[in-house]
Amino acid sequence: MNKRKNSAAKKSGIKRKQSNKFHSNKQSTPTTHKSNKSQGKNLTNNKRGRSKKTITAEVTCTGLTKSGKGIINWEGKQLEIEHLLPGETAEITVSTSGKQVDAALKRVITTSENRVKPMCSYYYECGGCQLQHMNEQAQKHFKQETIEKLMKPFGKPEPILTMDHPYDYRNKSHTTFGLNKDRQIIGGLYAQNSHQLISMDRCLIHDPKADEIWQTIKGMMKSFKIQPYNEDTGQGFLRHVLVKVGKVSGEIMVVLVVASPVFKGKNNFVKALRKAHPEITTILMNVNNRKTSMVLGDQEKVLFGKGTITDTLCGLKFDISAKSFYQINPIQTEKLYAKAIEMAKLSGKETVIDAYCGIGTIGLIASQKAGKVIGVELNKDAVRDAIRNSKRNGVKNARFYQGDAGEFMVEMAARGEKADVVIMDPPRSGSDEAFLSSVVKLKPKRVIYVSCNPETQVRDMKYLTKNGYEVKGIQPVDMFPQTVHVETVAEMVLKGV
């Protein structure tokens, strides 16, 4: 949907019109389809004056795309239908305008045994989760298959590590506020790839306490005369509420992301919020006065508490700032890190580089089994946390540096320094040639590549395998149940050592 449509939708009451609403018909007798067939036609003109043809067709889903959409073949074209499962037959609408073909689900006719009723009542409008209509087994199978296809050039991945309770896992959530058509304050999440706010009271993958807290804040806004920020007009004050929860410690950080540094009545607001939620351990104000889709701005002020929360992961304690990255699913993170460190095969003597180290989690855990650890990270708050975390855990053999990981590695290679193991965990965009070519120059015996985006990981692994490394193991971990995302850790070793 384009921006104009979005803002029109916002003005008209914010909720997105459900484009792919379907009515599952579990009772319907499965029909056999020799081919996908068109049923009805309807001609209209679109805005550009091109004739738009909309037809209804009955189709059978043949598979899933990597984003979890159902694949159907229609008049020689492969189309993608959200929320349709392999083997299902369905009635869909297909709209063609010039070369553009849009297909949407109208009704599922025969239902897959893998289909379940989504637990979340906002599932079909939100889009934050993409797989809630699949049972756990089907989600697992889908993720395993996706990773196996992507990683085919490197061998067979291990079975994905899933979690027992695949809900409530997110330790970080951010909520946005707006006004509905009756000018009542609403809060919730943006529909995926859009800025349309879906009014909701609970997200089933968030920590439940985080949702309780922002609900309280929403309820307080009227009496404190706090207006939600409006992206289109630039008016209003409260943009987002970010909540971070220490799942082990129980510590809770609330960040009020506001459009102006002038927060009238902030002391009373903080007092009232703490009274309602004594479990909150720190409250910050973050000022974001830019026209941006980024949640956090540059200015930050601690309104209560120490400004960070502490949590325990793999037996160590970590301080986490508002702007620092911390893995969002700690139960699965412990499995991921344990695997990464097992793959590093440390003997106690190695020099380990923890690249893209965030608050130093992987490096500090690895430091217990390594000679020394060198961490590098771009975000200065995260580096400050990493240094503090090193001290608080009594780690003497780790150093953390702020900078671009690629540049840092180029300099290390130029100085002729040595590293035995590189553990890298870049952002979704993956690493870059400066970094990878320096790895090749430094010749560490092992490269352990942790990634939340297997596509960029595969791209970077291809570079390394063309330049002297071979892949010894691949472990997918389901860090993001109900969504299409998968975390993967790969073990690469230098050939011939």
Ligand SMILES: C[S@@+](CC[C@H](N)C(=O)[O-])C[C@H]1O[C@@H](n2cnc3c(N)ncnc32)[C@H](O)[C@@H]1O
């Ligand atoms: C996926 S996180 C991993 C953090 C950490 N390894 C962990 O498990 O918590 C990626 C990290 O890379 C950092 N980052 C992004 N671009 C970077 C760059 N060019 N150089 C160094 N760090 C970067 C981000 O700030 C973020 O902390």
